[in-house]
Amino acid sequence: MTDTVQTVEQVARNSYGRLVAFLAVRSRDLAAAEDALGDAFLAALDQWPRDGVPQKPEAWLLTAARRRMIDASRRSATADAAFPALEFAALDAQREADAVRDFPDERLGLLFCCAHPAIDEAARTPLMLQTVLGLDATRIAGAFLVAPAAMSQRLVRAKTKIRDAGVPFDIPSARELPERVEAVMEAIYAAYGTAWDDAFGVDAKRRGLAEEAIWLARVLTETMPENAEAHGLLALMLFxxxxxxxxRSSSGAFVPLDQQDVSLWSAPMIAEAERALRTASALTAPGRFQIEAAIQSVHAQRLFGAPVRWDAVAMFYGSLVAIAPTVGAYVGMAAALGEARGPDIGLTVLNGLNDADITDYQPYWAVRGHLLAHAGRAPEAHIAYNRAIHLSDEVAVRSFLLARAASVS
Structure with a gap:
């Protein structure tokens, strides 16, 4: 039974987005596709331990979900409208099983569907994270500082809007791209950020999300080769x-960027990131993701024996705050200026931020503690480090900050 459950979980991690997108594109009903696929996974947990895991688990799940959608549409009061939309309804199970290994990956089209202007802007990125990447509403709610119940309601309304408004499940025309592509990139990066937080991959729900996000970014650059920010996003995630x-060290300890063993860095991935960044630069349409990737490129030069040029990092952060003045960008600029021009300069930037923006922002307090320690202001550094420790969720990060605080005298 345990092996079967693990197989179902693995298929869910690896194929949920592909399966729900395939079903949703053909049924034009995202919620129904999710419900049918959920029923198919439950059926797998019931039948596979008894009958054995099928040779093609994806095909089995797709067939089971397809049957449930057809049955539901027949029972529905709108069966006449819904049933013809199931393009695969006429396929028998065996033909579908034979063809499923080559079924098209519709995830990018589904991302653009979720970014349709008819969908509430606040629901677009959460909707993409749930439907295409399989994150649950509770985790999404935590990332967006919203109550889980409120996030669930927001997602249900968005799916209903997609169905009732007949939102198309495909890549929009070139004229429509500008109003949607930014939301798609934000969702891809948010998915990557969720995986990045789980450095050791111990959370099964987030395992593989990084690879999924990078794959989607690659497809986006192939679909829209003239979009500079798409190349910048790919470069940023690859760096x-x-x-x-x-x-993380072999013992699980957090290792800050400036202390990492560069021999453990992936040279091929850095080379691909540099190529993507050059492609983006050649398109002469600078944006947030490109600037963030350029910052990472400066750090990546350590792989080739070069020191970090903190003046260049500070310059790029200055460009970033000019177009995306987030608290994170200002904190990054403060850290870079502290290294390039002294801690007092960095602290001046931090002191200019609004209290409401930094109260619960852990990186602010960690950087503040670091700069205060280097400025010789030990009591204030301890206060800042303690605040950062209190706001840290990861045990490894808390341990690192505790050691930093203990070293300040």
């Missing part, structure tokens, strides 16, 4: 992912 193996 970050290249360092995954160096983020």
């Amino acid at each position: 970050c992912e290249s360092r995954r193996a160096a983020r």
